[in-house]
Amino acid sequence: MPNTTLLSNDFAAAPVSVRRRLTNMLATGAAAGAVLLVLLSLGAIFVYLVYKGIGAIDWNFLTQIPKPVGESGGGMANAIAGTAYILLIASAFGVPIGIGAGIYLAEYGRHRFGDIVRFTADVLNGVPSIVVGIVAWAVVVVGHGFSALAGSVALAIMMIPTITRATEEMLLLVPNTVREAAYGLGVSRWRTTLSITLRTASSGVITGIMLAFARVAGETAPLLFTAFGNTYWNWKLDQPTAALSLQIYVYANSPFDEWHRQAWAGALILIVLIVASISAVRLVAGRGMLKGAN
Amino acid sequence: MANQALGTPPLPGPQPLEKTAVLVKPRGEADVLARTGSSLWPDRIFSWVMLSCALCILALVGLIVYELVKGSQLSWHASGWKFLYHSDWDPVNDQYGALPFAYGTIVSSLLALAIAIPLAIGVAVFITEMCPRRLRGPLAFATELLAAIPSIIYGIWASFILVPLLRTYLEPFLAKYFGWTGLFEGPPLGIGMLAAGIILAIMVIPIISSITREVMTSVPQQQREAVLALGATRWEMIWTGVLRNARAGILGGIILGLGRALGETMAVFMVIGNRPEIAKSLFAPGYTMASVLANEFSEASGDLYLSALVEIGLALFIVTIIVNIFAQILVWTVTRGTPARGNA
Numbered sequence: 001m002p003n004t005t006l007l008s009n010d011f012a013a014a015p016v017s018v019r020r021r022l023t024n025m026l027a028t029g030a031a032a033g034a035v036l037l038v039l040l041s042l043g044a045i046f047v048y049l050v051y052k053g054i055g056a057i058d059w060n061f062l063t064q065i066p067k068p069v070g071e072s073g074g075g076m077a078n079a080i081a082g083t084a085y086i087l088l089i090a091s092a093f094g095v096p097i098g099i100g101a102g103i104y105l106a107e108y109g110r111h112r113f114g115d116i117v118r119f120t121a122d123v124l125n126g127v128p129s130i131v132v133g134i135v136a137w138a139v140v141v142v143g144h145g146f147s148a149l150a151g152s153v154a155l156a157i158m159m160i161p162t163i164t165r166a167t168e169e170m171l172l173l174v175p176n177t178v179r180e181a182a183y184g185l186g187v188s189r190w191r192t193t194l195s196i197t198l199r200t201a202s203s204g205v206i207t208g209i210m211l212a213f214a215r216v217a218g219e220t221a222p223l224l225f226t227a228f229g230n231t232y233w234n235w236k237l238d239q240p241t242a243a244l245s246l247q248i249y250v251y252a253n254s255p256f257d258e259w260h261r262q263a264w265a266g267a268l269i270l271i272v273l274i275v276a277s278i279s280a281v282r283l284v285a286g287r288g289m290l291k292g293a294n
Numbered sequence: 295m296a297n298q299a300l301g302t303p304p305l306p307g308p309q310p311l312e313k314t315a316v317l318v319k320p321r322g323e324a325d326v327l328a329r330t331g332s333s334l335w336p337d338r339i340f341s342w343v344m345l346s347c348a349l350c351i352l353a354l355v356g357l358i359v360y361e362l363v364k365g366s367q368l369s370w371h372a373s374g375w376k377f378l379y380h381s382d383w384d385p386v387n388d389q390y391g392a393l394p395f396a397y398g399t400i401v402s403s404l405l406a407l408a409i410a411i412p413l414a415i416g417v418a419v420f421i422t423e424m425c426p427r428r429l430r431g432p433l434a435f436a437t438e439l440l441a442a443i444p445s446i447i448y449g450i451w452a453s454f455i456l457v458p459l460l461r462t463y464l465e466p467f468l469a470k471y472f473g474w475t476g477l478f479e480g481p482p483l484g485i486g487m488l489a490a491g492i493i494l495a496i497m498v499i500p501i502i503s504s505i506t507r508e509v510m511t512s513v514p515q516q517q518r519e520a521v522l523a524l525g526a527t528r529w530e531m532i533w534t535g536v537l538r539n540a541r542a543g544i545l546g547g548i549i550l551g552l553g554r555a556l557g558e559t560m561a562v563f564m565v566i567g568n569r570p571e572i573a574k575s576l577f578a579p580g581y582t583m584a585s586v587l588a589n590e591f592s593e594a595s596g597d598l599y600l601s602a603l604v605e606i607g608l609a610l611f612i613v614t615i616i617v618n619i620f621a622q623i624l625v626w627t628v629t630r631g632t633p634a635r636g637n638a
Binding site: 016020021023024027028030031032033034035037038039041042044045048049052096097098099100101103104105107108109114116117119120121122123124126127128129130131132133134135137138139157160161164188189190191193214215217218219220221224225228245248249252253260263264267270271274275278282 | 333336337339340341343344345346347348350351352354355357358361362364365412413414415416417419420421424425433435436437439440442443444445446447448449450451453454455496499525527528529530532533553556557558559560564584587588591592604607610611614615617618619622
């Protein structure tokens with residue numbers, strides 16, 4: 001070992017006992033083992049997703065709607081589109097409210113009331129998704145029936161706290177001198193916030209939005225009794241709508257091998273979408289102008 | 295309170311607005327001053343709009359509480375506290391006791407924590423203190439990737455891969471060598487409490503380990519150097535210098551993981567077996583509060599049945615909120631000193 005040659009006699013006066021060295025090695029081994037085990041399960045999940053899913057993905061899977069039991073073929077085109085549709089409407093509600101609340105907290109909310117909002121956002125973040133589903137059901141579905149809108153409302157509720165906290169954090173990273181420079185030029189406060197501060201922090205805010213997106217894209221529980229699922233195309237806001245996660249669930253729970261295959265394929269597509277968006281986030285965040293401040 | 299806040303714009307930045315105007319005045323930039331004056335109303339309206347977005351968050355939590363309380367009234371009047379400690383769940387005869395679900399939720403979550411805590415802390419220790427700097431980023435990313443996998447994908451993986459593995463290898467092994475404990479009895483079905491605990495453990499590991507990492511990095515570097523200078527081995531340094539200082543925050547991370555495990559729905563729902571029974575054996579199927587909602591809510595017929603399910607949702611909501619708040623407080627007490635953002 002190079003270490004022993006470096007240590008002169010003065011330093012080696014009190015050698016570390018065997019027991020202590022052994023404990024050190026065991027602890028290091030255990031920590032490395034924990035990492036290996038976690039990486040192994042991560043690897044197992046991805047390998048099986050690709051292995052089981054890749055075979056069932058073909059042109060039909062991406063362009064056709066589900067076939068009845070017994071007929072082979074068919075795909076999840078309507079479910080993929082449905083997920084995109086529901087997410088789009090959810091963002092239409094969730095992104096502006098989330099960013100607005102984030103701006104409030106960062107620019108106006110440095111006092112007790114701001115702390116209350118901050119705390120409430122964290123509470124909202126911890127609400128189980130299935131409970132959010134119940135609330136969306138009670139507010140939108142009761143009296144109107146299952147609908148894409150109800151699913152979107154549920155997902156929007158889940159997006160808002162994530163976006164709010166990310167926006168706030170990013171806006172607070174913008175140095176005050178930037179704001180003061182804008183005021184010094186006579187730019188009004190709202191204009192400064194929107195065109196200077198928010199603009200400066202935009203890569204961080206986009207990161208937050210994408211993370212919120214990735215978080216809700218695979219959500220199933222809150223859609224079970226809101227969007228409900230549909231085996232046909234639907235673009236109406238007030239009708240039940242298919243979603244990728246719902247379709248995976250229905251197929252995985254069915255007794256048919258063909259449907260199991262398609263469930264794996266759907267799962268593969270879902271994870272590819274999510275990992276792609278997270279990797280994009282890392283790329284954007286890595287190049288962002290505020291990276292150094294973080 | 296809100297009004298006062300709006301009247302006197304606090305930090306950051308905008309405070310010196312008037313001063314700026316005074317500074318500009320001698321240079322005779324009249325139109326700049328005029329613009330500052332005319333932006334009073336747009337500024338006010340903008341701050342009101344932002345405030346209303348913030349109020350939305352309060353309103354949403356209020357709405358959740360209101361709907362859950364309103365929806366569970368019927369069941370509450372029918373059975374009161376009995377709902378929580380009765381174990382009969384019989385929708386046909388309108389008998390609703392939530393005990394088996396509470397039991398399943400608590401046991402599966404605790405089992406998950408028992409598996410996840412040592413692994414998560416091991417991962418955090420390895421990433422922050424042991425591994426080469428170059429591996430740090432990729433390893434952290436890999437564990438965070440685990441957090442990004444949706445519940446439904448854990449569910450499909452668990453029910454097609456993990457459950458057969460448990461059935462053929464792990465459960466017979468446990469029954470043979472640890473059957474005497476009474477925890478591993480009965481036929482090895484694969485599905486059941488054990489499968490739910492394992493999949494939940496995989497799902498909460500990234501939460502616990504990322505918070506543990508955060509808390510460990512907030513321990514000052516001098517602390518480590520001081521312990522090392524006293525002649526400690528690396529592990530002794532980690533144990534006495536880092537982990538001990540970070541324990542409140544680590545506990546916070548663990549409790550945050552518990553909060554996630556309690557409310558987790560799809561993955562558990564697909565592997566736990568969904569039978570409202572209380573069994574000592576971890577091989578036996580169970581049921582959780584979240585999975586009964588996923589399974590029975592959309593087909594519940596009858597007002598009392600529906601109301602009982604909403605009451606389960608309310609109970610789940612209250613428990614997870616308490617757990618999360620407790621965890622937040624613990625994490626704050628540790629990390630408060632370092633990054634001075636958020637709370638002014």
